[in-house]
Amino acid sequence: MTRSVRPIPERRLRRPMGWNSWDCFGTTVTEGEVLVNATFMRDHMLPHGCDTVVVDIQWYEPTARAHGYNPDAPLPLDDHGRQLPAPDRFPSAADATGLGPLADRVHQLGLRFGLHIMRGIPRRAVAARLPAAGTGWTADEIADTGSTRVSVVGRTPTLLPIGHIGIRAERGERGADGVSALSSPEQISLLTLWLLSRSPLMMGGGDLPTSPQETIELLTNDEALDAPWRSRDSLEVLREKDLVLWTAREHRRTYPLRRRVLPCRQPQAGHRAARLHRCPQRRPRPGTVDPHRRDSRRPMPAGRPPRTRPLPLQPRTCEAGLTQAEV
Template sequence: MPLARTTPPMGWNSWDCFGTTVTEAEVLANAEFMAKHLLPYGWDTVVVDIDWSDPTARSHGYNDDAPLAMDEHGRLIPDPGRFPSSAGGAGFGPLAERIHALGLRFGIHTMRGIPRRAVAADAPILGTDARASEVADAANACEWNPDMVGLDHDHPAAQAYYDSTLDLYASWGVDFIKADDMLWPYQAADIEAYARAIARTGRPIELSLSPGRDLSLTRLEHLREHATMWRICDDLWDDWHDVEANFARFARWAPHASASGWPDGDMLPLGRIGIRAERGEPRHDRLTPAERVSLMTLWLVARSPLMIGGDLPTSDPATIALFTNADALALLRAEASREVFRENGLVLWTADGTDGERYVAAFNLHDEARDIALDAQNVGLPAQLDGELRELWTGAEIATDHAAVRGVAHGSTAIRLSLAPHGAALLRYVAR
C-alpha cells in the first residue's frame, strides 16, 4: 500500500520551465528558493522531470535514439554533463543530499518499461540470469516518447528489472517518483509491479502516475491501492481552455480525494515558464490575474496535489504570493469538498474546514464580468449569517444583505460578489 498522507503533495517540477533540459544548478536554485520562501507554507518536494539521462536533450521535443546515460544493467543514470555531482557512479545521491539538507524532499521522473538502448545492448538484468531482450515487450511501447519499450510481465525478470531500478533510486535518496506512460492506456500490470518494487526498497517513496487522459473512476480502488496520486488530465498549460476543462474532471474526482490517494489536475503552469520547455517560448504565463486565481482556487478546493511549474527565482512576486497565502492553503486540510452548482457559466463549490469553518468557491466561466447574489443556504451556510465572511485572496470582508433579493429564498442571507471574467472568489465563513 502507498504511504498515507492527510494532505496532497506540494512542490516544484522542472517540466513547465525547462522541459527535458533542466540542469543541476537550476534544480538547486529552485530548491533554495523553495526552502527560503515556500517551505513554511507546506511546499517541500523538488522534482526533476523527464530525460535527465539524455546528454543531447533539447527544447520542444524528444530525440530519437538518444544516447541515454545507462549503467551496465540497463538502468538509466543522470547525464553528468547536466548533473556534475552524479559523475563517478554517484547518481542523484549528492543532489538528493543537498536538497535534503535544505529540509526538502527529492523526486525524479521515470518512464514505464525498459530503455530501447538496454534492449539493443541486451543488458543483463541485475539479480537474474535474464537479459533485456527477454523481458522487453516492443508491442507495448510508449506512443509519444521514443526512449522506452514495454516489459513482458509474464517473465519474472520483468519484476526484477523494476526492483533493481527502484533499489537504485532508493539508494540515491529519492522520496518521490513521477512514473509516466502509466495511465493512457491504463497499464495495470506495470502499476502493480512498480508499486511492488517501491515497497521492496523499504524506503517511503511516494508514487505519482501520469498522464491522465480519459481516466475513468472505475480505476479508483486500483489507483488507491498502488499510488499516492494520479493525473486526471493530459498536460496542462497556460491556456484558459485547459483550466476550464478541469472543472468537470475535478467535479467527478474531488469527492474521492483523501489520505487514500489524490486525484491530480497536473502542475500549476504559473510564473516564468517556457524557458526551454516543450511548448512555447520563454514567457510569464499567459493567464490573466483573474484566471490564475481561479486555477489556484479550483486546485485548492478540489484538494489536488500542487506542483509549481514556473521557475521560482525569476517568477514575479504576485505569482509567488498565490503560493504563500496560508488562509487559502488551509483548504487542503478541508473535508467534503464538492461542486454544488453549475449553470450558465457560474460554478459553486463548498468544503468543510477542520475547525468548523466553511468554505465557498465561486467561479465565473464567462468572458464578461458579472455581479451575483448567492443564497447562503445554496452554498451550505446558515440562512442568517452570524459571523465573519471573508474573501481569502483579497482579505476583504464580503457584503451580505438580509433584505429580499431576487433569487434568494425568503429569510435567507444574500452574499454579494463581483467576479471578473474567468475569475473566482474564495470565501471562508467562521460563525461567532
C-alpha cells in the same frame, strides 16, 4: 515569510506541494537550476507547505535539446541497463554515483526530492543484451519488444502553468516577458479549482527566482491553502450563470467556497485567492438531499424539520476576483 493562520498539518496528511522543472526547462534542466529553485523554495515557500522538488523527464539524455526529443538518443546506462544522469548537466553524478548527491543536497535544504521515471526497459539495454539486476535473464529475454505502449510509474499531477515559464520548455504559453499568459484573475481561478479538488499543488516549473512576486504570494496564501488541508466532502451545491458555489466540511463546521468564472478586477498584492467563511452546519429542508451524508443520497424524512431556516444567498464581488456569498 511566516504563517499567520494555523500550523501546517503533518506531512502524511497533506497533498504534495512544490516545484517541477518541466514547464520552464523541459528536457534540458541542469543540476544548478534545480538547486537554485530548491534554495528559493526553502527560503520563501517552505514555511507554507511547499517542500517537494521534482526533476522531470530526460535527465539521462546527454544530447537533450529545447522544444523536442532526439530519436535513438545515446543514453548512458549502467551494467544492468539502468539510466544514468547526463554528466554534462548533472556533474555530481560523475563516477556512476547517480542522482544521490543531488538528492542529498535537496534533503539538506529540508525538502523532498522527486524524479520522473518511466516503467520499462531502455531499448539500448535490449539491443546490448544487458543482464537484468537480480535475475538470471538478459534485457532482451524479458522485454516485450512487440509493445509500443508507454506507462509512467505513479501519476503525475496536472502542473500549474504559472510564473516565469517556457525558458527551454517543450510547451508553455507565455507573454513577451516570459511570464505565463494567464491573467491574474485566471491564475486565481485556476488555483481555486485546484484547492477545491484538493489536487497536488505542483508548480509546473516556473523559474521561482525570476517569477513575479504576485505568483509567489498566490502560492503561499495561507488562508487559501488551509482549506484543502483541513476540510473534506467538497461538493458543488449551486451553479447560476457565472456564479458557482461549493461547500466543504471541517468536522462540524461548513466552509462555503465561492468562485466567479467571469473575468473581473485585477487583484492587488496580498489579497486572498479564496474567502472562507465558517458557519454552523445546517441540515437541508425536508424532502431534499443532504449532500454531506455518508450513508446515502436519499431525501431527509419529511417529518424532520431543519434546525435553521435557510437564508437566501447575497453574492458580492470581492477584490480578489472571486465572488463571495454571505450565508
